[in-house]
Amino acid sequence: MEKEKYSEELNVAVRVVHMACGLCQKVQKGLLGNALDDDEVKSKDDDSLVTIADWSVQATVSWILSNTFGSENVSIVAEEDVQTLSKPESAGLLGKVVSTVNECLAQASRYGLEGPDKTLGPSEILEAISRCNSNGGPLGRHWVLDPVDGTLGFVRGGQYAVALALIDNAEVVVGVLGCPNYHMKRDRHNKQQQNHISSEVSVPSPDMLEEGCVMYSKKGTGEAWVQPTVYGDSKYEWPNFAKQVRVSPIDDPALATFCEPVERANSNHSFAAGLASSVGLRNKPLRVYSMVKYAAIAQGDAEIFMKFARAGYKEKIWDHAAGVLIVQEAGGVVTDAGGRSLDFSKGMYLESLDRGIVACSGTKLHEKLIGAVYASWESSSL
Ligand SMILES: Nc1ncnc2c1ncn2[C@@H]1O[C@H](COP(=O)(O)O)[C@@H](OP(=O)(O)O)[C@H]1O
Numbered sequence: 040m041e042k043e044k045y046s047e048e049l050n051v052a053v054r055v056v057h058m059a060c061g062l063c064q065k066v067q068k069g070l071l072g073n074a075l076d077d078d079e080v081k082s083k084d085d086d087s088l089v090t091i092a093d094w095s096v097q098a099t100v101s102w103i104l105s106n107t108f109g110s111e112n113v114s115i116v117a118e119e120d121v122q123t124l125s126k127p128e129s130a131g132l133l134g135k136v137v138s139t140v141n142e143c144l145a146q147a148s149r150y151g152l153e154g155p156d157k158t159l160g161p162s163e164i165l166e167a168i169s170r171c172n173s174n175g176g177p178l179g180r181h182w183v184l185d186p187v188d189g190t191l192g193f194v195r196g197g198q199y200a201v202a203l204a205l206i207d208n209a210e211v212v213v214g215v216l217g218c219p220n221y222h223m224k225r226d227r228h229n230k231q232q233q234n235h236i237s238s239e240v241s242v243p244s245p246d247m248l249e250e251g252c253v254m255y256s257k258k259g260t261g262e263a264w265v266q267p268t269v270y271g272d273s274k275y276e277w278p279n280f281a282k283q284v285r286v287s288p289i290d291d292p293a294l295a296t297f298c299e300p301v302e303r304a305n306s307n308h309s310f311a312a313g314l315a316s317s318v319g320l321r322n323k324p325l326r327v328y329s330m331v332k333y334a335a336i337a338q339g340d341a342e343i344f345m346k347f348a349r350a351g352y353k354e355k356i357w358d359h360a361a362g363v364l365i366v367q368e369a370g371g372v373v374t375d376a377g378g379r380s381l382d383f384s385k386g387m388y389l390e391s392l393d394r395g396i397v398a399c400s401g402t403k404l405h406e407k408l409i410g411a412v413y414a415s416w417e418s419s420s421l
């Protein structure tokens with residue numbers, strides 16, 4: 040791939056994800072500072088929680104991408120729709136989304152992006168959200184956005200991520216993961232970092248909420264990078280202290296750490312524990328919400344991420360695209376549990392996914408785990 044290809048897309052994606060992280064940090068602080076009210080957290084059909092931040096990030100990212108590249112050139116596959124938000128009884132909620140988005144877009148120039156000339160009205164914001172209704176597919180370019188991945192982590196004051204990827208002809212070519220509560224590795228404080236993600240369910244102190252990072256990569260570069268999120272009112276200047284990240288060199292299972300979803304409903308903890316013991320993993324799992332698990336592998340805070348959803352659950356592309364590319368370019372391996380590459384060509388879902396997802400810092404651990412999946416699958420209840 041030529042060096043410059045997708046550079047502009049990466050540049051804009053990183054900046055808008057930084058903006059979105061700022062937005063989320065503000066909303067999360069508000070949520071943690073006040074008792075949750077019905078206006079701020081609504082139940083979606085699937086009983087997951089959606090907050091003002093989800094819609095506001097989606098509107099912001101959609102508006103910036105369309106404004107930068109032209110709405111006719113931008114196809115976005117994203118998690119949220121506007122059904123709930125458009126109902127008459129959601130007027131209060133919509134009002135909050137409108138003010139959150141406008142407040143965020145008013146800061147665009149701080150991030151080196153172009154914002155609107157005037158305040159956006161509710162219909163423009165609803166339109167920006169609903170423009171993200173592409174189904175993706177095998178051909179052409181599609182942006183893939185999870186505005187707030189790990190909504191449970193977000194409302195509980197834990198880890199969550201803003202995930203934006205660009206797929207071109209079924210290949211993930213740009214991946215950006217904003218992790219507002221997960222800080223970039225500090226060389227001398229590895230242990231503290233691990234403690235930070237393993238204390239997942241505790242509420243971080245307000246100053247910790249600012250210590251986030253944005254990780255990113257472009258396909259074929261063999262490099263993944265991390266920048267700290269922007270503090271207070273400071274101006275974002277590329278490259279914003281960017282540091283290269285690399286997966287962990289550990290390939291001995293006895294020293295390796297694996298991460299998995301916090302929620303049992305999202306991944307079978309006991310099956311993963313069985314695999315862990317059969318390959319000789321000794322450390323207890325790091326249970327972390329959201330795609331921050333991919334960020335943890337990419338910067339070497341853990342060696343393995345396993346997810347085994349219940350039979351019949353279809354993994355969505357926005358829950359993986361950005362993280363998979365970043366881990367791969369940082370030197371890791373990500374496949375389904377059958378050892379095959381993830382297929383981003385089938386629209387919204389990873390249709391042909393075999394049993395689950397296994398991401399590792401290297402091939403040695405990966406081969407052991409895939410072997411263990413084959414050896415133990417028949418006797419499992421999955
Ligand atoms: N029954 C289920 N099985 C597996 N994954 C699920 C699930 N229900 C929801 N998810 C996905 O798991 C994501 C959260 O990941 P994790 O459990 O690793 O924190 C959710 O993202 P959202 O929070 O963006 O909805 C959602 O897409």
Ligand SMILES: [Mg+2]
Nearest residue numbers: 185188189358
């Ligand atoms: Mg998600």
